[in-house]
Structures are given as C-alpha cells and as structure tokens.
Amino acid sequence: MGGGLPWAGLLYAAGAAALCLYALFGATPYGLRVLTVAGVYALAAIGFQIVFGLAGALSLAQGAFFGLGAYASGILSSQFGWDFAATLPAALAVPLLVALVVGLPVLRLESHYFALATLGIAQILLLAAVNLPALTGGANGLAGVPGVVLFGRTVPRGLPLAALVWGIVAVGGLLAWRLSVGRWGRALTLVRDDPMVAATLGLDVGRLRLGAFALSALFGGAAGALAVHTQRVVSPEVLEFPVMVTILTVAVVGGRGRVAGAVLGAVLLLHLPEWLRGLERGYLLVYGAALLLTIVLAPHGLTGLVERLLPARARPLPAPRPLPEPAAPHTEPLRVEGLRKAFGGVWAVDGVSLAVPRGAILGLIGPNGSGKTTLINLVSGLERADAGRVLVAGRYATALRADARARLGVARSFQAGALPAAATVLEAVAAARLERSRGVAEAEGQGMAVLHRLGIADHAATLCGGLPAGLRRRVELARALARQPAVLLLDEPAAGLTDAEKRELAAHLRALAGEGLGILLVEHDMGFLLPLATRVVVLDQGRTLYDGPPQGVRQDRRVVAAYLGEGGGA
Structure with missing residues (x-):
C-alpha cells in the first residue's frame, strides 16, 4: 500500500505539501468544505484498500460501515449530548462488532458471492434505518447533529475542521501503510494472490481475511463519524449504494492497495465535479468520460501509473540469516492409513495407505486420473478425506486445516506452479x-x-x-524448504526441465533425504524417479496397484498393463 521511493515518494510528499498550501492560502470557505469531505472519503477508502487491495476481497459493506459510524456518532451526540471524544469510539465499535459477527460466515464465500453477501448487509441496515424512526429518525433522518465537539469546545468549520479531518487521515494512512509493508500485509497479499498456497505456507487464511474486514470497518466507522459532524445531519442516504460506489471508485482510480491512491482518488473525485460545474448539464458527461479515460490509460490507478513511470530504486539484498535449529525429526514424518475421497460418486482415492520414513524418497506414480494429486491434496489438507487417517510426525492431522498441517511440518509444491508473478x-x-x-x-x-x-x-x-521453467522449479523447492518441513510433497517437480536440470534437482533431493527429510515424489518420468526413489507406490483408479522397491516396478505385470505399457517405459 506504500509508494515506491525515492521519486514516487517525493512526488507524493510534494503533492501533500501543495494540498496544505492550498488549504492555508488558496481555498475559499466552500473549497475548504469540499476538501474536508474529500478527507472523509479518503479515510473510508484507506480502510477499503485493506480489505479490497491487500486481501483481495470485494467487500461492498464499506458504505454500510460508513453509515453505521455516522448513525452511532450522530445519535449519541444529538440525543444524548456526547462529545466527539466519546462518540468516536462508539462509531468504531459498532461497525467492528457487525464486521466480526457477519464476517465469519460471509468470508467463506468466494468472489461475487462474497460481494453480493456484503451488499445484502448494507441493504438490511438501510431498511433498519428507515423503519426505526424512534432511534434513527426514519426516512427523514436526524437533524441538528452538532459539529465536532472536543472537551466542551466546538471545532469551527473551515480550516480547523479540515485540519482535524486530514490529521486523522494522516494517522490512519500511516497506520495502514505500516501494516501493509509489515508481516501482516505481506501475508494478506499472499491470501489475495492465492489463498490455497497461502494456507500451505502455514497462514490462517480465515483469520487474516477477518482481520482485514474488521480493520476496514474501523476506518469506515471513523469516516462516517467525521461525515455526520461535518454535514450536521444524518439520514438513510449514508447507507445507500452511491456511498459505496464513491468509495470503490476512489480506490480504483487512485490505485488499488495504495494509501496514496486513496488520498489522490478522493481529492480528485471530490473536486472534479466542482471544476466542471461551468459546463452546466454537460459536466456529468465530461466527468464520466474523464473517469473512463483514467481507468483505460491507468488500469492500476493513478499511483500505479506514477510508480511505473518513476520506479523505485532497487533495495539492497539482505544478508543471509541462519534458520533456527529444527526440532528433532520423527522417525516417520508421514503415515497415511486407508484414505478415501469421492467426487460425484467416483472414488478418486480408494483406501490408500503408505508411509514415508525419515530420509526416504517415496515415489508415487500412476496413469493420469489415478488419484496422485488428489492424494497429495488430502495429505496437505487442501481436500478433506471421506475416510482414513493422516499422521504427520506421529500426530493425527486428519481433521486439521492446511495451515495447521503446514505448521506440523508438511510442505508441498504444485504441479502447475504457484509463484506470484509480481x-x-x-x-x-x-x-x-x-x-x-x-x-x-x-x-x-x-x-x-x-x-x-x-x-x-x-x-x-x-x-x-x-522465470524459465528450471529456475522456477528451484524457487518452488526453495520456498518449500524454507518451511523446514518434516515431509516434503513434490508434484511433478521435473516437468519441463532439461536433462541437466533434472540431474541437478535429483542431487538436491538426495542431499535433503540424506539430512533426514521425508519426501513424497509424484513424477511421470521413470528415468528421473526410479534411480532416486527408495520405494515406489503405483496408483490406478484411486487404488494401490503396487507398493515395493523401484526395481520391481517394470517387472510387475499389473503395472505394465495399467501404466507402463508393453514397452515397459513411460
């Protein structure tokens, strides 16, 4: 969420300075009011950047969190006389509570289903605001909301109010930026890029998404509280869809996942209609054309365009740090007993049992569709078995999620490769x-x-x-080894490699096994696999066809008939 340095960062700093000078010396009272509203939407969009830009979840509830914050602060200040120092925590707490309650079920949904579910939350809250007139004022809302009152004194409109709003934006933006460049933000981008891979790296995907959703609610509630005291009235309009559309547009035009994008998008989109007012009825057409042109020419937003034109200077590479000493390896890193998994009534894995002792390389082969990748998915926790048991380093892991199994010591690669391109x-x-x-x-x-x-x-x-194929496979292996696993699951790691690259990979795998690592290796290339494996399991139609030494594979008639063919090769 941060801009690149030095040139892009310097440009953003110059823009912030220009905005301050405008507020101090160039803005009219009306201009300061527009600038204040822009700050409110910038704060809401920063929160949206966390759940949408970093976590990759298209939440349409940010407008609802905005409205909840506005109603919470507006009701408490107008009906109970609380000042802003007391209403702001309430404006944060109410959206946060809603986010935690609804986030647990809806965050399990994918893509457009999640977006529709979060939109439904907003519609329910809108109906509640309209149909609870005793509390919310109903369709007419609540008038007479006081301005921002801090410790008994009202913050005047104009420059003082604008300074307060933008001061909160600066604090919120700094917090969001620090989170985004830290360990939590890096983990969220992994979840955004590929939740399945993130889970196999030991990351709790559900907890990370819920945290992002909750944090976005805090920003939305704070923005709503500032909005209601800026406008001095709260009505159901703050819960309607146009608010969400504005926040989404600010984020996309400014630059997805960037704090600077939220600020730039809010300032531009709130001021652009004012700059085009002289066009009278034609200003909406020009406004829409300008937005469309921005999206076409800068698909990654204005800040993305800036950072492409002014790329950051390459960071110096860090010095290597030794990994901590791993725990004493278990004599049997992996044991599978009677695993079964069906898809649509067809058994993809049917009663498979196998063991990977310490320092062993167990080869897993079979024709396409025999259940090899499904078995690896069952072991790593990406699929849930219908029956059977999985033990990792002597501990039962059958009921554990993928992230929990990764923390026990399971690491894996993927057949199609799963490295983030960017x-x-x-x-x-x-x-x-x-x-x-x-x-x-x-x-x-x-x-x-x-x-x-x-x-x-x-x-x-x-x-x-x-990356070329050979180097890509080595990077995938490096990522798996960085987990310091007890057992390593490799799904066709030699696919696409040259003979020299295969020999180099085989040497690495022998060395790892020699250090006590258990390896389960799925591979079609018999010339690569058989000299490497200490034992081989052959699957056919989800069942174990052969389990024994590698030299016996080519002599087994059932294996020859089902997989190797009459020539004995594959």
Whole structure:
C-alpha cells in the first residue's frame, strides 16, 4: 500500500505539501468544505484498500460501515449530548462488532458471492434505518447533529475542521501503510494472490481475511463519524449504494492497495465535479468520460501509473540469516492409513495407505486420473478425506486445516506452479517464513539463506513472472524448504526441465533425504524417479496397484498393463 521511493515518494510528499498550501492560502470557505469531505472519503477508502487491495476481497459493506459510524456518532451526540471524544469510539465499535459477527460466515464465500453477501448487509441496515424512526429518525433522518465537539469546545468549520479531518487521515494512512509493508500485509497479499498456497505456507487464511474486514470497518466507522459532524445531519442516504460506489471508485482510480491512491482518488473525485460545474448539464458527461479515460490509460490507478513511470530504486539484498535449529525429526514424518475421497460418486482415492520414513524418497506414480494429486491434496489438507487417517510426525492431522498441517511440518509444491508473478524470487521464498519469523526483515534474511543453499541467490531480485521453467522449479523447492518441513510433497517437480536440470534437482533431493527429510515424489518420468526413489507406490483408479522397491516396478505385470505399457517405459 506504500509508494515506491525515492521519486514516487517525493512526488507524493510534494503533492501533500501543495494540498496544505492550498488549504492555508488558496481555498475559499466552500473549497475548504469540499476538501474536508474529500478527507472523509479518503479515510473510508484507506480502510477499503485493506480489505479490497491487500486481501483481495470485494467487500461492498464499506458504505454500510460508513453509515453505521455516522448513525452511532450522530445519535449519541444529538440525543444524548456526547462529545466527539466519546462518540468516536462508539462509531468504531459498532461497525467492528457487525464486521466480526457477519464476517465469519460471509468470508467463506468466494468472489461475487462474497460481494453480493456484503451488499445484502448494507441493504438490511438501510431498511433498519428507515423503519426505526424512534432511534434513527426514519426516512427523514436526524437533524441538528452538532459539529465536532472536543472537551466542551466546538471545532469551527473551515480550516480547523479540515485540519482535524486530514490529521486523522494522516494517522490512519500511516497506520495502514505500516501494516501493509509489515508481516501482516505481506501475508494478506499472499491470501489475495492465492489463498490455497497461502494456507500451505502455514497462514490462517480465515483469520487474516477477518482481520482485514474488521480493520476496514474501523476506518469506515471513523469516516462516517467525521461525515455526520461535518454535514450536521444524518439520514438513510449514508447507507445507500452511491456511498459505496464513491468509495470503490476512489480506490480504483487512485490505485488499488495504495494509501496514496486513496488520498489522490478522493481529492480528485471530490473536486472534479466542482471544476466542471461551468459546463452546466454537460459536466456529468465530461466527468464520466474523464473517469473512463483514467481507468483505460491507468488500469492500476493513478499511483500505479506514477510508480511505473518513476520506479523505485532497487533495495539492497539482505544478508543471509541462519534458520533456527529444527526440532528433532520423527522417525516417520508421514503415515497415511486407508484414505478415501469421492467426487460425484467416483472414488478418486480408494483406501490408500503408505508411509514415508525419515530420509526416504517415496515415489508415487500412476496413469493420469489415478488419484496422485488428489492424494497429495488430502495429505496437505487442501481436500478433506471421506475416510482414513493422516499422521504427520506421529500426530493425527486428519481433521486439521492446511495451515495447521503446514505448521506440523508438511510442505508441498504444485504441479502447475504457484509463484506470484509480481513478486521477486526473494519475496516468494521469504513468504514461507512469515508465519515463523518476527518480521519481514528476518523472513527475507532466512529466505536468502535458502536461496544460497540452492545456488539461486543471484536471482533474488528477479520477478517470478519471467522465470524459465528450471529456475522456477528451484524457487518452488526453495520456498518449500524454507518451511523446514518434516515431509516434503513434490508434484511433478521435473516437468519441463532439461536433462541437466533434472540431474541437478535429483542431487538436491538426495542431499535433503540424506539430512533426514521425508519426501513424497509424484513424477511421470521413470528415468528421473526410479534411480532416486527408495520405494515406489503405483496408483490406478484411486487404488494401490503396487507398493515395493523401484526395481520391481517394470517387472510387475499389473503395472505394465495399467501404466507402463508393453514397452515397459513411460
């Protein structure tokens, strides 16, 4: 959520200084009022950037949180005589409570279902505001809300009120920026990019999303409290959809996930209609065309455009930090007993049992659709078994989520690759240490140590999106090893590699097994797998067809018929 330095950061600082000079010396009373309202929407949009920009959840409840904060502060100040120092905590607490209550069920929903559910929350609150006239004033709302009263004194409109609003925006923006560049913010971006991968790296996806949703509610409530005391009236309009549309537009035009984007978008969108008033009826057309042009020319927002034109100077790479000493390895890192999983009545995995002892490489092969990847998903917790047991380092893990199993010692790679394209190699590997480190600096230092071990530290600053296949596989292996797992699940790690790259990968895997790591290796390339494996399990139609030494695979008639074919190769 932060801008790049130095040039983009200097430009943002110059913009902030220009805004201050305008407020002090150039703004009319009406101009200060527009600037104050822009600050209110900037604060609401900063909160929206957390749940939408960082966590990747399109919440349409930010307008509802805004309205709840406005009603809470407006009712307490107008009907009970509370001053702003007392109503602001209430304006924060009410949306926070709603976010926590509704967040637990709705955050389980995906994409547009989540958006519709959060929109439904706003509509329920709007109906409540209209139909509770004794409390809310009904459709007419509540007039006579006092201005901002602090410790018995009213903050005058104009420059003092604008300074108060923008001071709160500055504090909120700094808090959001600090969170976004820290361990919590990095974890949220992992959840946004790929929740499934985030879970296998030990991150509690549900808790992270709920935290982002709750924090966005705090910002929305604070913005609503400032809005009601700026306008001196509260009505159901603060809960209607146009408020949410404004917040969403501010975030998208300014730049998704950026604090500077929320500020720039709010100042621009609140002032643009005023600048176009001279066009009379045609100003809405010009306004809409300007917004459309901005989105087309700057799809990542205005701050995204600025940071592309003025890229940040590359950060110096951190020095490697040793990883902590792992716990004494268990003699049997993984045991699977009678696992079964059906999809649509078809058994993808049917009664499979296997064990991966310490220091062993267990090869898992079979024809396409035999259940290999499903088995890995069941072991790592991405799928829930219908029957059977999974034990990790001697502990029952069958009922645990993927993040809990990762913390027990399960690490994995993915068949299709799962590195975030916009992240550097170091950021992708350091992500595996976020859950176990004390901060981003420590995670990156430990990530550098793993990159050095695999001989790819020279690529630490390279973006993952441009990596060739061989290097990409090594980065995925580095990320898995950074977890310091008890058992490593590899899904076709040699796919797309040259012969030289396969030999290098095989050498790394032998060395890891020699250190006591248990490895479950899914692979189609028999020339790569059989010399490497200490034992091989063959699946066919979800069932175990063969379980024995690698040299027996080519002699087993059932394996030859089902998988290897008459020529004995694959």
